[in-house]
Amino acid sequence: MADASAEGRPDYTTCMGWLAQFADSELNRLEKPPALAAHMTSEAWRALSFGHGLIQVARLIERQVDTDFARPAGLSVAGFRIVSALKLNGPQAPSQLADQLGLTRASVTSSLDTLERDRLVVRAPQPDDGRRLLITLTPEGDSVIEDFLKWLSDQPEQEWFESLTRDELVVLDHLLRKAGAQRPPESQARHTVKRRPPRRRGETNSS
Template identity: 40%
Template sequence: MDRADLRYAAYARERLAAMPPPADAEAFALAYNLLQLAYLLVTDLETRIHRPRGWTLSGFRLMFKLWLLGPTRPVRLAEISAMSRSAVTNAVNTLERDGLVRRRPDPGDGRAVVVELTPAGQSAVREIFTEQTRREQEWFSPLAPGERDELTGLLGRILAARPQDVP
């Protein structure tokens, strides 16, 4: 965040702290900072790493999952990516068009398909993973390793306990 964003966040938190419930200055500050970080991080990764290659961060995330998991059904990719099935289908269509993934029948269920990386896709993921990892390390360098672990654990707890009506 630039200094103006930090000043606004402090101002808003102060104003909310003076309001009666249900105003919650701490929840606001946490959500505001998480949203700002997420927006800036996604924008940075998209503009510096993925867009110059004609990709999106979402497309890379799917390819990364396929790199780790191997051939995977689209429905499973949607579940673990917090994406809709149609968003996964659209991303897979684009990646398939670009020769980075392919669909094939699921050996365990002839009616279903799995998506897998092509050799070109595997090579691309390895290359981009290295670049994205370096950028992520820059982003999180203000934190000591123990702080990074602690923040990761706290965010994981929040994600695990999210409201039940959130997919």
């Protein structure tokens, strides 16, 4: 790429131009498996493939963070995510943490019990509503994040993104932030699949 910012990184226009060329040359070659050809459009298949790829990368990173940092630090994955969210976004209600992290209320409550026992967070009534709790990170909890950042700075990026160039990482970062900020309107109807009735013993599929 010819254009670059003062820091040596490609500007937004250059990145988007590269992405358009990549989409024309690569994504159009992404064919649906024959078994799915009759069940979804090409656009739906690409979205499914992209989402699956994101999940794979996220699990790879989460697994390494859990194995090499969180567990040695005495944290569960959920506990580490809660501490990280409090560091990034400040004090929050338990329900906010559950919604933000995609955790159940029960999982958040259980994790908060452990974090509070270990003096990493404190629970206190909200100033404007004493019936609701506000979760705040303690100095000890803050030090956990500082330790994590030191650990993270020692991890070579190649382990997670070795197949991507610097320019590609810039584009990926932008697209992930854009996708993560997307929220469907409250009025938009959501399509959910009905739960299948439990199969009785000895029952077989009917064709």
